[in-house]
Amino acid sequence: MAKKKAFVLRINPETLQxxxxxxxxxxxxxxxxxEWIIDKALLSAGRSKENVKxxxxxxx
Numbered sequence: 001m002a003k004k005k006a007f008v009l010r011i012n013p014e015t016l017q018x019x020x021x022x023x024x025x026x027x028x029x030x031x032x033x034x035e036w037i038i039d040k041a042l043l044s045a046g047r048s049k050e051n052v053k054x055x056x057x058x059x060x
Contacts, residue, residue: 009034 011019016030023033042048 019033019037020030023030026033028036039048043050
């Protein structure tokens with residue numbers, strides 16, 4: 001399992017409340033939900049390691 005790095009996140013209460021509700025609806029922790037959102041955004045933007053690997057395979 002990859003080592004995880006902790007950091008402080010400042011977020012407005014309304015946004016946090018929405019993430020808490022979303023996480024609960026999907027049976028995830030808030031931290032897990034935020035990781036999922038970030039991973040999905042990175043994939044969508046073509047900035048994740050998975051996108052780099054798939055682009056390299058296509059160029060071979």
